Amino acid sequence: MVGGLAALVRVPVLDAAMAERIAGGAATAIAAVHASSHQVAPGVTFECEPADYLRELEALAGEPTPGEAL
């Protein structure tokens, strides 16, 4: 598959096995995350734009830890 894609876009690919291992690993990981019912509630997966992600990080920042009166 990778060799064909490379030819199509005229980009050289030398190690299709490594590329396909990464793609396969990610697909398996996605399946595992979805199989774990406590991690992703249905309907929440398509809410992410880069700005949403930044806002989420800010929202999760929390309070200062013990000893941190900053």
Added chain:
Amino acid sequence: MSATYPASLLDAVEALRSGAISAQQLALQTLERARRAQERTNCFLSIEAENLLRSAERADLVLAETRRRGVAPLGALQGVPLAHKDMFGRGGALVRYGSKVALDRSTPQSATATARLEQAGALEVGALNMAEFALGATGHNAAYGDCRNAWNPDYISGGSSSGSGAAVACGAAFASLGSDTGGSVRIPASANGLVGLKPTYGLIPRTGSMKLAPSIDVIGPMARTAADLAAILQVVAGGDGVDANASLRPVPDYRRAIEQGVSGLRIGVPANYFFDVASDEIREAMDRALDTLLAAGARRVDLSVPAVAEMSELSRAIVYSEATALHAPWLRACGDQYTPQVRVRASTGLAIPAAVYLEALHLRIPLLRHFVEAVFSQCDVLLTPTLPISVPRRDETDVGAGAALWQILSRLVHCTAPFNYLGLPAITVPAGLDARGLPMGAQYVARPYAETTLLRVAAEQQRAMPLPPLVL
């Protein structure tokens, strides 16, 4: 030339302000160290002596004037020599990105992060070596020559901010900026016995710096001490209004955080994933690091962490997809000029379906939310090794090293890459030397924007377990 060379960045700041050493004396001594460091590690792509000495002369005028008037210099780093990974725009000057691919990489303006350091009075020794286009975790570079470990040149420096790790460890710069997309600040910092920070995604603006995978990339500092690192972070943190993915949150006082100790902090020790592939020597080093914190009043919490292996895979899918999209035009135009290993890495994203890439991005918010709730409701920082294995030799991680190569490369980023996916801040702190005399590092991770907590932990650990001096 007889003034004593300062042991740390903050010592250099103090010596310069008091007049114990002039900026020109410091620059000359730093250049001598840079030449020795270059011979030992190949950490520089260029040493820019003339430019450094000219800047030092100007810094001396500023320092003399402020001493005459009895005030502190406006710039917090006036006259201090630094050097950075060669991926930051330098006002139109050549920026190599560690590559000899013949494309125009000059940017008319300086990168925000390095411009802020310059405004604070810092000087530049030169441009530092790095993995070609930051695509590599070992420090190998077939275009400019490998960067080697400062403690033993037979071993890898780590990468991709390889020159940053080796140069700061050798004393050829008091601190350095690198970038971290899968561990590229933390791995070389750990391998060279430094403190290195991957900040929260969005803390340091990336304007004017090389992109590898913009959804993941962060700029991060490394230095010899946590206090030095705090001083650098103080200057470079905070949105610039240009990088749309840089946070405009107020910047806390990182320098004060250093003094606050770790009493009452809960240190999480993960039961799964992070120690699974760790060697006995690394496990024992992490135990010793934890003991130093417990002795200072911290509390141990044992816990399990969710979905970490999956995060590594998802991170990889995003990084390679975005890297290939960025490199595709260059690969088409002059793919034959890439070094072979990097050409493979830069085109790997072709094999990743768009649906996988998008889902990896979309899952990030729910996984982040779940991770923060599950982990940081129980602890304030999570302790893991930075590298779960001893620093590998250069020959066992070079092209053609055989089947073991992929396994070693995977282990190098085993503990670092999950936090790039989540965008959480993580710091590596020296945790002693192994039996071969090479540094080991403990990684601490915290909730978003809790860099202050990480700096407290780093400072405490360094106080309790300092590395012996590196003698070149």
